[in-house]
Amino acid sequence: MNYIELNIELEKVEKELSTLPTGKLLVYPNGNWYRWFYLNQSKRKYISKDNISFASSLARKEYLLLKRNVILAKINAINKADIPIQAAEEKLLEFVQDKRYQALLKPFYSKIEDAELLSWQNSPFNSNTKYAEQLTFQCPSGNVVRSKSEVFIDMALASNAIPYRYECELSLDNLTFYPDFTIMHPITRKLIYWEHLGMMDNDEYARQAFQKLQTYQKHNIIPGENLILTFESKNNLFSYTNAQLALEMMNLKDFSLAL
Template structure:
């Protein structure tokens, strides 16, 4: 899991780097140099071997050159961070994660170990493993496997499912829910381990898409109209391509909501 987190962080940093690179293409040629003269600062444009004074009337040019220098420094820092993280990921990839394999259902050790990792009451285990109506739409998109062997639609849902599982929180994936004649399929229906109340978790993963965003808002409105309220019995998480899900935040939500 740490390896996956590092790879996601590398992806985030790489996208930031690419954006900065695009911004630099819009910047003027040359480098800004600043020199203190008493209480005043003089600006100079260093271009090839020439050095020319930038007057206060040309402050817009100075601002752009200062921003250019900031972007360049950021890119240098990002390059170093990406290099370090990639080395860590390469080292972690060589680690044989035998412990994770032991917790998979296909492992011959699973039956012996599961009592230590499935400390639910029998009713909760029965509820979690029982038959229920799940989302029949686009089964071909169920391509990502969780630690418990469930197939889900995205890597982000894998993170949520695995976090619930490792914290011994019983859940169902895309369990049918009917509200005022409307059929919904919350990403996760969770049986609270302490209160036995049902809680729902919706993860909205493409919030940069306008149509998807509008559908998400309408869905949240429908939930609210039927007594399913964010922070009470509905957990909501959001992400975009530039702001992907934070696994640490998911762990924090699960701990605060169901464990502590």
């Protein structure tokens, strides 16, 4: 995003914040569930399950405050101010991964209303069963993925109401692949694959990635057409903004943006 776009986004966040209640949400474990409390001017009040919408609005407020910090960090970076963008995005990621808030944030994700798209996304499919122990990163959407970067991609897709499958089986030349994300375009209904190449400073990893991309190209899976490629190394980390920009470049952004 450029300076003008960031300020427009900041204005949207500020406008929504002005409509949300004052005070803060406190969440405490309670068996397999959580107890919610409303803290306002040092007074604490219990929030019942019947009033979950109020608890959700307070969770939404906390999310927007963290998102505002990310936007401000980016604006300050453009202005050459020394504000760490990565630290702001890490706090945002920690919040959306916190199980205490995930059920409360879910109503704010854009809903896929098209029956065909929803049916495709929710239909059973063959997925990658290898290294299941690496599926440790919980997404606000409910999916569990293998890395923080994939959480950002999951968030970007879910918040834009784009139907997708995580690690769905793809067979080419008697070889089986599991693209990180398989997307169905909301308008054209064409399948788009998203591969996040997260260890490009590892020679063997890069070699295998190149071989896979050669096979993809042989079968007309072409970057910029029906393949999204994002990259990462130890010195060049991937962010939520990178995920949103990748969608924007493929004209896949803002179908129904909520988060």
